[in-house]
Amino acid sequence: MTALVSWCFRRAGVVIVLWFVALGGLGFAAVHTGAAFRDTVDLPAADSTAAANLLRAAGTGGAGERVVVRSEEGPVDSGAGRARLDALAARLAALPHVVSVGPPPGEVSADRRIAVLTVRFDAPAADLGQGTADALAAVVRDAGGLTAGASGELAAMTAAAPDLGNAGIGLLAAAVVLLVAFGSLTCVLIPVLTAAVSVGCALAAVTVLSHVMTVPKISTEIAALLGLGVGVDYALFVLTRYRQGRAEGAEPAAALAVAAATSGRSVVFAGVTVCVSLAGMLTVGMPFLNGIAVAAAVSVLLTAFAALTLLPALLRPVARRMSVRPDGGDGRWGRLARAVTARPGPYTLAAVLVVAVLALPMAGLRLGVPDAALDPPGSVTRTAAELLEEGFGPGADAPLLVAGTGGTSVGQLREALLASADVGPPTALPGDVWLLTVLPRTAPDDPATGELLTSTRAMARIIGSPDAHVGGVVAARADFSAAITARLPLFLAAVVGISVLLLAWVFRSVLIPLTAAVMNLLTAAATTGAVVFAFGGPIEPYLPVFLFAGLFGLSMDYEVFLIARVQEAWRRHGDTRAAVVDGVAATGRTITAAALIMALVFVSFAFVDARVVREAGVGLTVAVLLDAVVVRCVLVPAVMARFGAANWWFPGARARPARGRHALQGSAR
Numbered sequence: 001m002t003a004l005v006s007w008c009f010r011r012a013g014v015v016i017v018l019w020f021v022a023l024g025g026l027g028f029a030a031v032h033t034g035a036a037f038r039d040t041v042d043l044p045a046a047d048s049t050a051a052a053n054l055l056r057a058a059g060t061g062g063a064g065e066r067v068v069v070r071s072e073e074g075p076v077d078s079g080a081g082r083a084r085l086d087a088l089a090a091r092l093a094a095l096p097h098v099v100s101v102g103p104p105p106g107e108v109s110a111d112r113r114i115a116v117l118t119v120r121f122d123a124p125a126a127d128l129g130q131g132t133a134d135a136l137a138a139v140v141r142d143a144g145g146l147t148a149g150a151s152g153e154l155a156a157m158t159a160a161a162p163d164l165g166n167a168g169i170g171l172l173a174a175a176v177v178l179l180v181a182f183g184s185l186t187c188v189l190i191p192v193l194t195a196a197v198s199v200g201c202a203l204a205a206v207t208v209l210s211h212v213m214t215v216p217k218i219s220t221e222i223a224a225l226l227g228l229g230v231g232v233d234y235a236l237f238v239l240t241r242y243r244q245g246r247a248e249g250a251e252p253a254a255a256l257a258v259a260a261a262t263s264g265r266s267v268v269f270a271g272v273t274v275c276v277s278l279a280g281m282l283t284v285g286m287p288f289l290n291g292i293a294v295a296a297a298v299s300v301l302l303t304a305f306a307a308l309t310l311l312p313a314l315l316r317p318v319a320r321r322m323s324v325r326p327d328g329g330d331g332r333w334g335r336l337a338r339a340v341t342a343r344p345g346p347y348t349l350a351a352v353l354v355v356a357v358l359a360l361p362m363a364g365l366r367l368g369v370p371d372a373a374l375d376p377p378g379s380v381t382r383t384a385a386e387l388l389e390e391g392f393g394p395g396a397d398a399p400l401l402v403a404g405t406g407g408t409s410v411g412q413l414r415e416a417l418l419a420s421a422d423v424g425p426p427t428a429l430p431g432d433v434w435l436l437t438v439l440p441r442t443a444p445d446d447p448a449t450g451e452l453l454t455s456t457r458a459m460a461r462i463i464g465s466p467d468a469h470v471g472g473v474v475a476a477r478a479d480f481s482a483a484i485t486a487r488l489p490l491f492l493a494a495v496v497g498i499s500v501l502l503l504a505w506v507f508r509s510v511l512i513p514l515t516a517a518v519m520n521l522l523t524a525a526a527t528t529g530a531v532v533f534a535f536g537g538p539i540e541p542y543l544p545v546f547l548f549a550g551l552f553g554l555s556m557d558y559e560v561f562l563i564a565r566v567q568e569a570w571r572r573h574g575d576t577r578a579a580v581v582d583g584v585a586a587t588g589r590t591i592t593a594a595a596l597i598m599a600l601v602f603v604s605f606a607f608v609d610a611r612v613v614r615e616a617g618v619g620l621t622v623a624v625l626l627d628a629v630v631v632r633c634v635l636v637p638a639v640m641a642r643f644g645a646a647n648w649w650f651p652g653a654r655a656r657p658a659r660g661r662h663a664l665q666g667s668a669r
Helices: 002-010 012-033 047-060 079-093 125-141 166-182 185-209 218-247 252-284 287-318 331-342 344-364 380-392 410-417 447-464 473-507 511-535 543-573 576-607 611-648
Strands: 064-070 098-101 114-121 147-151 400-405 427-429 433-439 469-471
Touching: 002 012, 002 252, 002 287, 012 185, 012 287, 047 400, 047 427, 047 433, 047 469, 047 473, 064 079, 064 380, 079 098, 079 114, 079 125, 114 125, 114 380, 125 147, 125 380, 147 380, 166 185, 166 218, 166 576, 185 218, 185 287, 218 252, 218 287, 218 543, 218 576, 218 611, 252 287, 252 473, 252 543, 287 543, 331 344, 331 576, 331 611, 344 511, 344 611, 400 410, 400 447, 400 473, 410 433, 410 447, 447 469, 447 473, 469 473, 473 511, 473 543, 511 543, 511 611, 543 576, 543 611, 576 611
Parallel strands: none
Antiparallel strands: 064 114, 064 147, 098 114, 400 433, 400 469, 427 433
């Protein structure tokens, strides 16, 4: 590690050129190849997939989009409104891959102001791609005097395109914190530039990767969110240790060598740990989640590598001219640590109470994909959802498609379903396939709609035919949630188990990794509760998976930083309480400053258009601040003081302090 960092410092010009060449090359490749993001979820064993396959075999497997329009000046089915509707239908029919457009006026609302046209394409939405989706949205937005929206899989592909404009706000806020903390413009520019270049490379790499694996569009925002957050932090850790060395009188090269041997090793461990935690998402077994995990891991690895290569190179030209502010001491953190360790019981109770209060809303957690009414204002999907509800009721945007073969009781099935929903007449399709369209009387994300889906599936098999299946957007979303929920135990066990094993290996302790796992679970509950409180429900089923993996990875950074210093002090004098005080006093200010910077980057993503990114931004902001301030600076010291020497017990090892030795020198920053 020291050799790599020292070489980059000596060959600063070469390293800087190589990084910017990589940025330019990856950027050119991304622009040249374009993006091939895919938001489709592959659930081969799901009932909704079986229904879709049945309809596809009957010749109706192409994308079916509903274009909803409203006339503001009179009836949509006559006069000027009808003329505008006919013109829109003609433009829709001229789109590539369109097979048919339902003849105007189509389905008309009771007040004759809202109409629905069905547009059928020659292939599924996943095969048609983003270009066709954008072309459809462009025609719908330019509806020639009509208010129009679109509902369907193609339209959903245009609802929340990646928007990274808020990342600049997060970096600006982080720069302000760095300026206050360091008092030097150079110390602001170096970490921010390091993070920006590395994340730029990561986003370009993710765009190229979208051609060889399933990568959802949301991955770019998730990768930017995590990459910018940890990137500034990693650069800050190395720069802080370097400045400490310079303040002690070391030459730039020597100070950087010490920073590499301490903070540099911690950056490597932290980056790898975040990636290992993200890899836990692979246990869910969905290409959709695999793409998010890989994109985020690529961003984290590149930011960690930049902190060890690009930062030393950028430091070289200004190393001797950089002003070093004298250390003002950490007396406040030492006093806090002494108070916590003197009365660990009350402080533990207070910290757990804070976590419990934040976690309370988690009792109302409901997993599911929010309906289009929560899409960004002005999107074609949200407009369609609002018009459908206005003209045809809350369930108009949530049709259940019941399809089957054979069976002679389709009429009886329809009669049974009419008691709880609006059901159209049976439709006979080629291949002896029949279709019933069931419209709920409640909104798509209403729990009653989920209950209707369950009862419809049961009645379809019992009354309709054993080969009956229920599909549609609502059914596919429910199957997606169920598939993730079924794999959650394996995912949680994998992430928690890996974290415990890593900490046990690093610290040669049993209690420390176990208590860290329990505290991370508490923080995860509080984080989820905060998201539920802020956004209500339903919450995207993959969001808790991402938040849990990201939280466990990021919290390991602060855990290693704190415990390494505590263990180092304990091995010097053998007093656990005194070691905890020393560790908190030495790391408290850095941990909270780093957490504040990361939180400022995360919270900037709470204002983007994509709802799931807003949720992730709020969740990670709460997680980082809670973990750094309440858990690492209060709960961990209190619990360690209570356990005393038992913290250091490990099978086969002698739990004795080794005076004069420094534990985990490579991990202390």
